[in-house]
Amino acid sequence: xxxxxxxxxxxxxxxxxxxxxxxxxxxxxxxxxxxxxxxxxxxxxxxxxxxxxxxxxxxxxxxxxxxxxxxxxxxxxxxx
Numbered sequence: 001x002x003x004x005x006x007x008x009x010x011x012x013x014x015x016x017x018x019x020x021x022x023x024x025x026x027x028x029x030x031x032x033x034x035x036x037x038x039x040x041x042x043x044x045x046x047x048x049x050x051x052x053x054x055x056x057x058x059x060x061x062x063x064x065x066x067x068x069x070x071x072x073x074x075x076x077x078x079x080x
Contacts, residue, residue, distance in 0.1 A: 023049065025056070028065045032056070032072055039076030 021037035021044070034052060035044050056072045063071075 023053065027060055027068060030065045030069055032069050033074050034072055036074050036076060039074060 019037065021035070022033065023035040023044075024031060024033045026032070034056065035049055037043060052072065056068065059071075060068060
């Protein structure tokens with residue numbers, strides 16, 4: 001959800017769809033969508049997603065942002 005900056009409004013600007021689950025990050029201004037339940041149509045394999053996130057974090061300082069996006073951007077398939 002995205003918080004609404006208007007203090008008079010009690011609602012969020014956007015609300016995810018039912019069953020939506022996404023993991024993403026921004027590195028050097030580049031969005032990287034690591035996992036999307038909407039694209040894969042299934043909940044993530046938690047251990048595999050954890051390993052994938054840790055690998056991204058471990059490589060973010062030594063790898064070019066474009067290469068990180070190419071390697072870690074989801075293609076909608078379940079990674080195990």
